[in-house]
Amino acid sequence: MEPPPSNSRKGFLDKFAGAFTCHSMSLKKDKKRPMVDGSPPESELCPTGFKKIMFDNQKGLPFVDILKPTSRSDLLVHPKKISEVDCWLTSIFGTRSSNPKLFLIVSGPSGSGKMTTLQLLARERGIKTIEFSEVSYVKEIFSVEDEKSYSYGEHLNNRSQSENVRNFLIQANVKSIVDKSPKNKKLLVFKDLPFTLVKEPEKYHKLWTWYYEKFSADGVPVVFILSNDPSREQIKIFSSQLRSRLNVVEIQFNPFVKTRIVKWLTDKLEKKVSKPDIEAIVDEGKGDFRNILNCFELKCSSSLAKQRSFTNFKRGAKKLKTDDNLSKDPGSSAIWGRDVSLELYHFLGKILFSKRHYDKPVQRTLPDELLKFERHPLVEDPFQLVETHDISSNTLNLFLHQNYLNHSENLESAANSIEWLSQSDCLRDDVYDGNSPLESYQKALSGAGLMFNLSPNGPVKVKYLDTRKAKDTHSKPSLISSNRPWHINQEKIKETKSTLKACINEKSKSLNYQDFILDFLPYASVMNISMKRFTGDLLKISCFPNISYGGFNKTHEPFVMRPSTVQLRCETSDIPINERDESDDEKLYFIEDVSD
């Protein structure tokens, strides 16, 4: 770890150093850092192992920084990936070819150690990493260096973003004001992509080309770090032609394997935390190492645990103290999950469990024939409730659709509930306009409809409906499930469609896919003949689970061959018709009609 800056008068260099060592932390933690300034943890006579971790943590250092790997052997990333990055560094900082690999794209899910690996390897070579970010660039480089140029900084702010990027690239290459280190000891890192890149990629494509042509001999190499949805963003940074022309290297990181993290953590924490606990947290983190470490910090800080006991998570807090197995209790796992989802699920829970004041009497205001619609007053006003969460009506509907069955009292209440979802869905067809005033109306419809109908006669016990999804053992039953199945379904539909499209070849005579699926495929799959048109993938489309074709009774022989006028010729030799039997089915026959 880079020691935090020790002098109070911060130069530029230090400021930068500060900026990128703590890249992985929240802003709040960032503010705490100056407190430990001047007393680098390494110089202290500090305890070792787990105690050291706790000791450092109390000084305000987050786990993520304390446990940051300091050597290659400490790095959890797959050795192959490390060597790939290493290779690239060697190629670009050694003697360059005429066609250097100036750009590198490192992609992977968040918390898979992309930045950490890069920084570690760069530091080994004494190379500085400089991170581009709009704010630091404008404010820190220009305004703080000398007060006079503050206006310049402001001026910069007004400029188009691509100009800023361009300037950043130039500054980094010119004997720079950013830092005094020589040109061949620097590395530019783009972590947050400039947001105009999404809008007008061509501008940036030009910029990259320009940079490549101008600085290919001695320019500072550029690294892009992408965390979400790699395939999409890469297209935007570089078009596919550009990627090959500019010799862009891509390295893809994978999420960490669970067993490796567990082992590593057990080593680090020296069995102070029980193994099931570790596994529970690691499970929840889904390979996101940063998230996992933050969870541990949360767990280890006792103050937080106390706080939590005040809130509703009493069970969770108890489990914490006794270090019991966490994974058994579905409710507590939410604590370790991400905040966003917690909020969302809390919101969904309010709809699905819809608490009512059962102690208050039902106001008999409705006429007799409508008495069945009378309910105890609701705790929360549904129309205000749906406004509190900024979720699109589409997503809300999907989530509710996935869950309403488990929460409904009986078939009738389920039918009434889904009725509202259906109503809300067909309220408008312009699904793509997020600002539509109908959006909140839709949300209100489905929210209120479900709150009214799900539990007409009192709280309903959540049922875990037995589904066929039981095959994957990873997912334990949870109170509220996500809308994933619908999306999986959509993906699969797309997949089938592309298979179908791919099968269109020179032989096909029609583009009418519907006829193809409804008439040709179901029969072709039963015909047991091999045709170029019907490949295995295609035939799968018409295969359904647990449906088999029965009733091929070969005894009846409903089709009687006419003798004599037909010669059935096998490819190799002539066989009389009478000798034909089923074993010959594989061979190709030509039927020749001699009679005409």
Place this chain on the structure above:
Amino acid sequence: MALWCDRYRPTSLNKLDYNKEQADYLKRMIKSNDFPHLLVYGAPGSGKRTRVQCILREIYGPGVDKTRIEHLTIETPSNKKLELNSIASNYHIEVNPSDIGIQDRLVVQDVMKNIAQSGGLVDKVPFKVIVISEAHKLSKDAQHSLRRTMEKYISTLRLIMVADTSSTILPPIKSRCLLLRVAAPSTDKISQILEFVAKKENFDISPSLIQKIAKESERNLRRALLMMETMYINQSKDIIKPSYVLYIQRMAKKMVENPSLEKVKDIREDFYELEQHLIPVDLIFKVLIHSLLQICDKHLRGKLIQLASHYEHQMRVGSKRVLHFEAFVAHFMAAYQKFTEDNMIDDDDDLLAM
């Protein structure tokens, strides 16, 4: 080795087996060199495409049969590239714009503009032809954009739209086309054709079996031929129904065997499965209701039809098909459950009365 339904496909207007008057009429029209835009519609398997191919052949001669696959790429205003297959000969091009989804308007415009710029290749025919298959799936946007271009490029271009139904085609489009309804062949006609094919293929088949196939095919000639060929290859006497029909029928059975919340979830999975196999949802509805009508009590039938029509409509308006389908399933199951429970009480009452 071609399938029978391909091998015995008529190739000229003279050889068509049914709707012969219409064929003659078409022939005269082509001869008179006054060829309008066409909208060919009729039930699946009634020979729309065959007829279109015959028309093309009549106009251009055997050159239209030499087709090739072309991959078109179309760029949207937002720089997204759409890929699309098309079948083209020197004289015509066939596209299926609904394949792209909501962007089909672009396909229609783009392809038409390209084709319209180059005139016909044959002297006596100054135009090229665009065949639009599955035209009933065209979005409103696409149809509106068609309207203008149909008039603009009339000198160099003719459209032949092939649709399963004309009800989804906008009236302005219809009024610009000559409507050709290709009626599905009658069951007797199908039997005749099946007999003819059996004779050509040189095997004997009992008339009763032919009748049975013709009846099961629901006047869909393509299905009838495929059915017979499958049965012939498997040497089977039993009618083979498409797998998805069996699957949906099983769904129907599940719905009425003691309805419960689990069943709803189970049927949702089934529905996903069907969707993943690209079975159109309206067909799922249709088959499901047919089989439910056979199973359920006659007192429930009215309710069933009412529910189905309501939710089928909702489904076309809305965007998430599963919601509406499930609403139908849940409602029907609730109604069925209530019905059976009521009846049981009635029975008890009857017993007591006795």
